[in-house]
Amino acid sequence: MYRYSQFDRAFVRSRAAQFRAQVARRLDGSLTEDEFKPLRLMNGLYLQLHAYMLRVAIPYGTLSADQMRQLAMIAERWDKGYGHFTTRQNIQFNWPKLADVPDILDALADVEMHAIQTSGNTIRNVTADPFAGAAADEVADPRPVAELIRQWSTDHPEFQFLPRKFKLAVTGSPEDRAVTAAHDIGLRLVQQGGDLGARVLVGGGLGRTPMIGKVLRDFVPLADLLPYLEAIVAIYNLLGRRDNKYKARIKITVHEHGLEEIRDLVEAEFPARKALFNGIDQQMLAAITAQFAPPAFDPEAEGNFRAWYHADPAFRAFVDTNTAPHRAPGYTILTVSLKAPGETPGDATADQMRVLADLAERYGHGELRISHEQNVILPHVPRRHLRAIHAALSDAGLASANVGLVSDIIACPGMDYCSLATARSIPVAQQIATRFEELKLEHDIGPLKIKISGCINACGHHHVGHIGILGLDRAGVENYQITLGGDGGPDAVIGERAGPGFAYDEIVDAVERLVHAYLAHRDGPSEAFLDTYRRLGAAPFKAALHPEDKGRANAA
Amino acid sequence: MLTANDLLLGDAVWLAPDGSWTRQMSDALLIEDPGSADLHLLDAEARGHEVVGPYLADAHPGAQGPEPSHFREAFRGRGPSNRPHGKQEIA
Numbered sequence A: 001m002y003r004y005s006q007f008d009r010a011f012v013r014s015r016a017a018q019f020r021a022q023v024a025r026r027l028d029g030s031l032t033e034d035e036f037k038p039l040r041l042m043n044g045l046y047l048q049l050h051a052y053m054l055r056v057a058i059p060y061g062t063l064s065a066d067q068m069r070q071l072a073m074i075a076e077r078w079d080k081g082y083g084h085f086t087t088r089q090n091i092q093f094n095w096p097k098l099a100d101v102p103d104i105l106d107a108l109a110d111v112e113m114h115a116i117q118t119s120g121n122t123i124r125n126v127t128a129d130p131f132a133g134a135a136a137d138e139v140a141d142p143r144p145v146a147e148l149i150r151q152w153s154t155d156h157p158e159f160q161f162l163p164r165k166f167k168l169a170v171t172g173s174p175e176d177r178a179v180t181a182a183h184d185i186g187l188r189l190v191q192q193g194g195d196l197g198a199r200v201l202v203g204g205g206l207g208r209t210p211m212i213g214k215v216l217r218d219f220v221p222l223a224d225l226l227p228y229l230e231a232i233v234a235i236y237n238l239l240g241r242r243d244n245k246y247k248a249r250i251k252i253t254v255h256e257h258g259l260e261e262i263r264d265l266v267e268a269e270f271p272a273r274k275a276l277f278n279g280i281d282q283q284m285l286a287a288i289t290a291q292f293a294p295p296a297f298d299p300e301a302e303g304n305f306r307a308w309y310h311a312d313p314a315f316r317a318f319v320d321t322n323t324a325p326h327r328a329p330g331y332t333i334l335t336v337s338l339k340a341p342g343e344t345p346g347d348a349t350a351d352q353m354r355v356l357a358d359l360a361e362r363y364g365h366g367e368l369r370i371s372h373e374q375n376v377i378l379p380h381v382p383r384r385h386l387r388a389i390h391a392a393l394s395d396a397g398l399a400s401a402n403v404g405l406v407s408d409i410i411a412c413p414g415m416d417y418c419s420l421a422t423a424r425s426i427p428v429a430q431q432i433a434t435r436f437e438e439l440k441l442e443h444d445i446g447p448l449k450i451k452i453s454g455c456i457n458a459c460g461h462h463h464v465g466h467i468g469i470l471g472l473d474r475a476g477v478e479n480y481q482i483t484l485g486g487d488g489g490p491d492a493v494i495g496e497r498a499g500p501g502f503a504y505d506e507i508v509d510a511v512e513r514l515v516h517a518y519l520a521h522r523d524g525p526s527e528a529f530l531d532t533y534r535r536l537g538a539a540p541f542k543a544a545l546h547p548e549d550k551g552r553a554n555a556a
Numbered sequence B: 001m002l003t004a005n006d007l008l009l010g011d012a013v014w015l016a017p018d019g020s021w022t023r024q025m026s027d028a029l030l031i032e033d034p035g036s037a038d039l040h041l042l043d044a045e046a047r048g049h050e051v052v053g054p055y056l057a058d059a060h061p062g063a064q065g066p067e068p069s070h071f072r073e074a075f076r077g078r079g080p081s082n083r084p085h086g087k088q089e090i091a
């Protein structure tokens, strides 16, 4: 794993010290809120409905066991004993007191973490495939590239006041587990003629105007990547609209100017940028890459796994749903679901964080990952340890065998915490998960991604959910609009609206009707919800959602 | 009602009849005329050393005191629905 350099360490410490002084000046009255707000946002400190909220970056979703333990300590000491993992590989603490935040930032700095650029119109935390460095299907580990981008973008003087926030994601696998097409810039690592480089997508984003990223260049060799990115962000910095917040993201810039024009401008800007880099970035990349060397894999990783797998059905179900193929023999990638039915998606208690840290240390080469689907991953698990891990997770309430299934729901904080929300999302997720748990249909239904946002900003990725749910405020009551057929994979698709919305007490039944319609229409158990939707279109699903429409048509 | 968030805790507070900030919505001052509402808001904006982001929220009289017209304000007066935190913790 990447370790901070002396420079990183000094930088993060000095930012924490500056913030301590800023908080002191806010509290003694020398700074007004208007003066202080941009300063706190630069350090990830928001004000929500009931309290402040601190957003801490987990760069490319990678955590060490010690870092996870420190997050647990922070949750216990300064918060209410839990943290919320988000779709952008951050952790949010929902209850910090203003005066405690400098201490929290110091505690984070102790384990090489921070909250810098988790807010504001800057380049945000760079996200990556949570299976990075482990997945069998990977072309290359995306994390060295992500770390290089993090170093380049942190405190980059030209890019501290962009027209709007700017988000990058990197995947090293054709499977794209980082939703790269929904980011301002998405990078997909590819090989071309023996060279490693990136396919560069630009202009993706969700929110009020959802758009899928477009390919700006099919292949940029790694040696050119930073100057090429710098050219893109520089062009955006000049062209991006500052007159209208809702039109300020690069997706609108690309839409308004056209991909061709942006491409020409970027290509024209590139040579001057390239000349400035001088190869220094490549030396840095080489040094970073060395730090991401894989752990020394255990040659006897398989052990008795097979025998246990055949003997214990509960264990088998857990392994079947929650593991993915690893590149090393006898190893697996284990996803630990933070979606036990009835719990808040993405929340982990301090005790659970410690259990996960201990398991990672004991059995998983000390590494953890956070996925954009709000789960925790042990990326390097010898299969012989899976049984012990399963037992320990069961004791901690973390053994739900539901990864990728109907109760593995993404939900943003919604109106239970977020001041921008127009409706709640967490209780909707809790009720849907509980309903399907009662129906005992989850494994029969198979892969199905439900994603819920509490407002048009789409932090819960509802546009790319197979079933997306958007909470709105319709004349003073909560109303939930459904979209269907979204997909966050390599060929990302924005879901389509499925008619009028539903009240808070109708939405769970509506989702159940949708799923029953799928079960009735599918071409056998191997056809997943999304495939049935693609084969049949929206009609049978809309009919299931709004059975009364028929009656109304007849009555008219 | 005039509401804001407490500077130190971030907790939701309301302007009380005696000019102090109360943490219980039922103790809030129900402001009846628009003219004085604007004056209260200006006054609150000048009290930035106590609260953050003051604004006016629609309300009507209820059995226990003012009640909010919008569900968002009701949630602010209670706390999140997924955990027993916020004001419902003390209540």
Ligand code: HEM
Binding pocket: A046, A048, A053, A085, A086, A087, A088, A092, A164, A167, A182, A204, A205, A206, A207, A208, A249, A411, A412, A413, A417, A418, A419, A420, A457, A458, A459, A460, A461
């Ligand atoms: C509670 C504090 C939060 C605030 C104030 C907030 C604010 C916003 C806003 C304003 C947007 C729309 C940006 C635009 O379209 O220009 C947005 C988008 C987004 N946020 Fe949040 N958000 C919050 C929490 C979260 C959480 C908890 C997550 C992860 C679960 C998240 C992840 C995202 C994602 C993935 C997007 C859509 C992608 C995009 O940027 O287009 N945010 N957020």
Ligand code: SF4
Binding pocket: A412, A413, A414, A415, A418, A419, A420, A421, A422, A453, A454, A455, A456, A457, A458, A459, A460
């Ligand atoms: S989607 Fe809306 S409600 Fe949900 S976290 Fe984002 S801004 Fe808040």
